Amino acid sequence: MGKYIFKRVLMMIPVIIGLSLLVFLVLKMTPGDPARVVAGAEADEATVEQIREDLGLNKPVLQQYVDYMLGLLHGTMGNSYTTGKPVIDEIKARMPTTFILAFAGVAVAVVIGIPLGIISATKQYSILDYISTLLALAGVAMPNFWLGLMLILLFSLKLGWLPSGDAVSWQGYVLPAITMGVGATANFMRTTRSSMLEVIRQDYIRTARAKGAGEQRVVLSHALRNALIPVITVIGLQIGTLLGGAVVNETVFSLPGLGTLMISAINQKNEPVVLGCLITFAIVFSLVNLFVDILYAFIDPRIKSQYK
Amino acid sequence: MEKTKTVVTRKKRSQLTEIWRRMRRNKLAMLGLAIVVVLILVAVFADQIADYNEVVIKQNIIGRYQGPSAEHWFGTDELGRDIFARLVHGARISLLVGVVAVIIALATGGTLGAIAGYFGGVIDNIIMRIMDIFLSIPILLLAIMIVSALGSSMLNLMIAIGIASMPTFARVVRASVLSVKDQEFVEAARAIGATNSHIILRHILPNCLSPIIVQATLRVATAILSTASLSFIGLGIKPPAPEWGAMLASGRSAIRDAPHVVVIPGLLIMVTILALNLLGDGLRDALDPKLKR
Numbered sequence: 001m002g003k004y005i006f007k008r009v010l011m012m013i014p015v016i017i018g019l020s021l022l023v024f025l026v027l028k029m030t031p032g033d034p035a036r037v038v039a040g041a042e043a044d045e046a047t048v049e050q051i052r053e054d055l056g057l058n059k060p061v062l063q064q065y066v067d068y069m070l071g072l073l074h075g076t077m078g079n080s081y082t083t084g085k086p087v088i089d090e091i092k093a094r095m096p097t098t099f100i101l102a103f104a105g106v107a108v109a110v111v112i113g114i115p116l117g118i119i120s121a122t123k124q125y126s127i128l129d130y131i132s133t134l135l136a137l138a139g140v141a142m143p144n145f146w147l148g149l150m151l152i153l154l155f156s157l158k159l160g161w162l163p164s165g166d167a168v169s170w171q172g173y174v175l176p177a178i179t180m181g182v183g184a185t186a187n188f189m190r191t192t193r194s195s196m197l198e199v200i201r202q203d204y205i206r207t208a209r210a211k212g213a214g215e216q217r218v219v220l221s222h223a224l225r226n227a228l229i230p231v232i233t234v235i236g237l238q239i240g241t242l243l244g245g246a247v248v249n250e251t252v253f254s255l256p257g258l259g260t261l262m263i264s265a266i267n268q269k270n271e272p273v274v275l276g277c278l279i280t281f282a283i284v285f286s287l288v289n290l291f292v293d294i295l296y297a298f299i300d301p302r303i304k305s306q307y308k
Numbered sequence: 309m310e311k312t313k314t315v316v317t318r319k320k321r322s323q324l325t326e327i328w329r330r331m332r333r334n335k336l337a338m339l340g341l342a343i344v345v346v347l348i349l350v351a352v353f354a355d356q357i358a359d360y361n362e363v364v365i366k367q368n369i370i371g372r373y374q375g376p377s378a379e380h381w382f383g384t385d386e387l388g389r390d391i392f393a394r395l396v397h398g399a400r401i402s403l404l405v406g407v408v409a410v411i412i413a414l415a416t417g418g419t420l421g422a423i424a425g426y427f428g429g430v431i432d433n434i435i436m437r438i439m440d441i442f443l444s445i446p447i448l449l450l451a452i453m454i455v456s457a458l459g460s461s462m463l464n465l466m467i468a469i470g471i472a473s474m475p476t477f478a479r480v481v482r483a484s485v486l487s488v489k490d491q492e493f494v495e496a497a498r499a500i501g502a503t504n505s506h507i508i509l510r511h512i513l514p515n516c517l518s519p520i521i522v523q524a525t526l527r528v529a530t531a532i533l534s535t536a537s538l539s540f541i542g543l544g545i546k547p548p549a550p551e552w553g554a555m556l557a558s559g560r561s562a563i564r565d566a567p568h569v570v571v572i573p574g575l576l577i578m579v580t581i582l583a584l585n586l587l588g589d590g591l592r593d594a595l596d597p598k599l600k601r
Contacts, residue, residue, distance in 0.1 A: 015440070015444065018437075019444065022442075026453055026454060029457045029458075030456065141585060143553070145556070146556060146577065146578070149570050149574070153564075153570070153571075157564045240444070245448065247541070248540065251540070263452075263541055263542070263543070274456060281449060282445065285444050289444060
């Protein structure tokens with residue numbers, strides 16, 4: 001087991017290097033001169049040249065990348081062009097909002113999606129099955145940001161039950177979490193349903209029934225444990241998608257997260273902040289994938305036995 | 309000789325008829341197909357339905373935020389423009405961006421996937437590891453990254469979404485190529501001296517079209533959704549062009565007093581995505597009944 005985790009952690013290193021290099025190179029392609037952005041439109045050429053020198057922008061791109069990554073190992077990401085503060089501090093301040101949002105979304109989806117999927121599969125072709133399948137179809141097709149606006153319209157403007165998003169109280173996270181969770185709920189439901197349907201026809205389920213196990217025990221402890229493996233893959237993939245979706249949803253609910261930070265940085269051509277946000281996202285995605293792979297090994301004894 | 313020929317043509321036709329027959333039995337897929345056909349017609353004849361300069365982008369501040377009426381079917385927006393006309397022209401933008409983005413993704417990802425699957429070994433490893441890196445970033449974020457580097461315009465949006473969807477096609481095409489490349493007809497083609505590119509293009513790809521068609525249909529939906537999301541956060545199509553997501557964004561400030569400005573474009577996006585998804589699922593079942601879940 002330790003060997004498996006070790007191998008998997010080692011595999012993460014080239015992925016993170018590849019991802020950060022990709023992000024770095026793409027951003028360096030951006031038209032416009034960052035030194036000019038920092039100096040302002042009226043600055044003379046000598047000042048701009050000085051700034052370029054100070055920021056290391058006249059070095060070759062690969063050298064800049066190596067410098068950046070070395071800085072990252074020491075916990076620095078350069079300074080923001082607009083505020084002059086260290087980028088890493090701005091990111092640290094914004095990170096909790098985005099994470100809470102993404103994980104609350106996943107939690108909503110797990111709590112609603114998986115049970116619905118189980119019910120759909122065990123009561124296949126019942127009315128409940130049809131209703132949840134229909135809801136899943138709609139949930140996947142619905143633009144997330146639109147759903148968010150509709151929830152604001154109904155629950156905070158018309159009914160006045162919940163705030164339309166603030167990062168201070170827990171109530172402020174309710175609507176954003178539901179908005180984030182709906183697409184994932186549909187996804188989890190469909191995966192759980194089809195995976196359960198597959199498992200439930202297996203011989204060992206018949207054996208469990210034959211030896212007299214109750215329906216609840218058959219479904220929950222024999223079928224579900226095996227059916228969950230593909231579901232966990234999907235959950236892992238969805239955390240990534242949700243972090244990406246957080247960028248849009250933070251705009252809808254005006255929440256101060258990584259997404260809104262990144263979008264305003266893009267509009268201000270504030271390169272270090274954009275880079276910092278993207279690299280943070282990239283590292284988080286790799287960590288989530290790592291976590292999911294390790295979780296697999298715990299759930300699926302077949303993987304565990306390979307590394308005995 | 310004559311006899312074999314007739315048999316072959318008859319078999320070919322019957323396969324298409326068979327697919328259509330299976331497709332027609334699936335009511336949801338037919339509904340999806342019907343909606344998609346209507347949307348395509350609307351996009352093609354948008355200029356005949358409403359004039360771009362006279363109706364779609366012409367402002368009329370006095371008549372703003374009107375509710376739905378006989379004159380303005382879906383009401384007017386924050387600048388008094390007819391929402392119905394804007395949605396009609398928006399269909400043209402959304403479908404165009406969606407389809408072109410998928411063509412870009414298919415051309416780049418498909419080529420890479422075919423090369424990786426056909427040649428295998430080191431080439432396969434290098435290409436697919438790079439694709440894995442792309443895949444570990446969500447499509448929307450990757451598209452944001454590319455748009456922010458290229459600047460936002462319609463063409464850049466297509467490129468960004470196309471490149472972001474590239475790895476999916478690389479995977480699908482690679483898997484399909486792997487599944488047919490060791491079959492006897494490929495060996496036969498190689499034996500008579502066909503070149504690699506000829507074998508891939510003429511013998512392998514036509515035999516793995518089904519999963520590619522299905523994936524392309526579903527990906528158009530994702531691309532349309534991404535376009536709307538990017539425009540919503542201000543990184544996509546710029547006003548006054550009537551993009552669905554941008555219309556939602558500009559109607560946001562008046563959501564309390566004129567909810568129709570936000571409700572209607574969102575519903576249309578949802579119906580479009582739903583139709584494409586139903587069509588894609590239906591195609592999957594019709595093209596390859598084995599895949600049916």
